[in-house]
Structures are given as C-alpha cells and as structure tokens.
Amino acid sequence: MVSHQRFTILTDQYLQQIRITEEVRKAVISSGVVNGTVAVITMHTTTGITVNEDLECLESDIESALERLVPEDIPYSHARMLHSYGSTAGNPTGHIKSMLVGNHCLFPVMDGKVVLGGAQDIFFCEFDGPSQRTYHITVMGE
C-alpha cells in the first residue's frame, strides 16, 4: 500500500525552520498504512528536511551554526540570479546547506502511527526564502 500526499507552504524569512510533525502524523493516519515507513521529502535544492527538538533557542543555534559553516560573505562562483521555481534569488549558501542537511527524513510506521522519539519533531528547513515550497509525505507498507 502506498500513499502520496503533497504539501505547499509559504516561508516568510530567509532562514526558517517550520515544524511539520502534525502534518506527518495526520498523513500517516489518513494513509491507512498500519505497518511500514513514512518518508518526508522536499522538492527543492535550497531547503532541507531534518529531525530535531522543538526549542526556539535551538532553531537560532542551528541557523547560526549553518551560517558559520557556510558563510554568506565569502566569494562563490554561483552568483545570485533569479530561479524559475519562485525563489527571489539564487543563493549558493542555500544549496550547500541543503546538501549538508539532506533532502528527506524517514521514520517507522507501527500500529498506524509514525514512530518518533520523545524529543523528535520534524522540520522543513528554508535556506533561501521567502518562497513557496512543496514537500511530499510518502507512506508505504501494509
């Protein structure tokens, strides 16, 4: 059994982490899959999907850490330019952060529910907003 659900969100900051745990919980329940896995997958190259604790102070630590690892103020070959898919401007730092964070996360589905640890929340990470973004939730199993 396979269930695909597509979600569109509007980010409103350059860097932003949006909690999507509830969307994943509901997508799993509505999929009808009792036993299997759920994948959360972004459709963009300057965004990521990650798992972390939902703490405001942690969000700013993560953004600062990524900015330290991939600074804005050094020269890049990939200069700013317009993209066709709705982003305000091309950004090499967004592409590199996206590669470091990854394009998807994966979780078990048991008894019809996504299995998350007590501190785990799922986040859509914007690295080049504001923009309109799309991600998929794919539930597979029996």
Added chain:
Amino acid sequence: MVSHQRFTILTDQYLQQIRITEEVRKAVISSGVVNGTVAVITMHTTTGITVNEDLECLESDIESALERLVPEDIPYSHARMLHSYGSTAGNPTGHIKSMLVGNHCLFPVMDGKVVLGGAQDIFFCEFDGPSQRTYHITVMGE
C-alpha cells in the same frame, strides 16, 4: 512484508561511534524479507546513524572533524539543561551534529541479506552521552 525491530543500547562516552552492522545483518535475516530495503533509524535528537569504514583512527578523525565544525567553546542559545529522555544534559552541539550526520541510513536487501560495500559498516553515533539510546531497524519488501 514489514519487520520492525527495536534495539536499546547504553553509550558510555560523551562522543562515541558504536558499530551495529551485525545487528542489521541479523535483523534482515530474521525479517524473512528476501528483496527490499532496510532502514536504520535513531529515536533521538543528539545522535545519528552513519555508514563508514570500521577503523579506530577514523573514529577519532570523525569526532575531531565534528568538534571543529561544531565547537563546544562558543556561545549557544540552547544552554545545558536536563532532558526527560535520559540524557545527562542538553547540548546544542549534539543537536547540530545530529542534523549534519542524519537520523537514518538505508540499504538494499537482496537474496535475504543487507547489501553493503566491502568497506561499509553501520554506526550508531552518540553526540551527548553517556545515555540509554534506542534505534529501529525496519525491513520492507517481499
């Protein structure tokens, strides 16, 4: 066909990489799945799952590299605090390393066995130990 197996381990160092390749091999064999995939998924936000070569010198290089990327001695907003899930103290560096390394790995299953390259071993990465930790091995296929 879906098989979920849950494993609990006790880490005994602040930073630690524990080889779990044999656990994955056995979980695939006992799952009865002949053809499909196996996912190894951590339940925590200051741990990771990674694939690498099993060399002691490499473990220390990886830990040093992550400490260089996410230093302990710079100010973070997320100060140390007790967690409810058994960790001795909250740690922003553990959360950031966890995001960089990722919450899971995925491998093919063929002829009833996990398919790994000759140099590939699977590791559970502790970034905020010592602690009791849980990970899932989910095998799906036919």
Added chain:
Amino acid sequence: MVSHQRFTILTDQYLQQIRITEEVRKAVISSGVVNGTVAVITMHTTTGITVNEDLECLESDIESALERLVPEDIPYSHARMLHSYGSTAGNPTGHIKSMLVGNHCLFPVMDGKVVLGGAQDIFFCEFDGPSQRTYHITVMGE
C-alpha cells in the same frame, strides 16, 4: 514489487559530482513500479549521493565548501593507505565528507515516474577518486 539495479561508474578526478538523474529516471520506468519510492544508494565510504541543481559553478562552490569544512592540510589519524576496493589511497577527508553528504537519497515514484522538483538533479559525489564506483537504484512499491 521491488526492483534492484546496480550501476558501475569510473570517476576520473579526485573530487567529482556526476549527474545520474537519467539513470534514475530510466531505472524507475523499467522497474514497472507505478506508485512507491526510489532510493539511490552508494556502496562506498568516500562517496555520497546528493540532490542539487545542475550548474557547473555550483559544483565548484560545493567542492570548495566541503574542502573548507574538511581541509586536506590538517593532521588526521587515518593516514593515506591502499584500500582493497579499488581506490588509489585512503583519505580521511573523503570519509568525513561522505558522512556529511550521506549515503543515499530517496524520492517518490508516482504514475511510474520519479518525482523531482524543477531544479532537482541527482548526483553521485566522488571524494577520493579516480576510482571504480558502484551504486544501487532500488525501486519499491506497487
């Protein structure tokens, strides 16, 4: 339904990103899977699989960023040595980059096709070439 396909490539540079989007598209079509997921998985510990935009300037930015994060000219415990699997020399930087980038990517399969965003291409990343490399494309679903 499960389809495994194995691909071998020869990389010809120390650092290289090889676009494999067409291989993934064709593997999904030939798998016969209409609805499910496709995983692209590397068999090595000094390579990675990533998703990004296919722009030459971006490739050099990514390689420079990874070299900044994991410099060649600092001391590592894991000295250069011959590997059994065909690489010219062991390299600690390749192992660490591999961990940061990840061993696989995952995408939805709908209507018999891999679902990619408009800017998304799939890359095999070489971090210790030139070498002969193998990756798997595993399509699962119904």
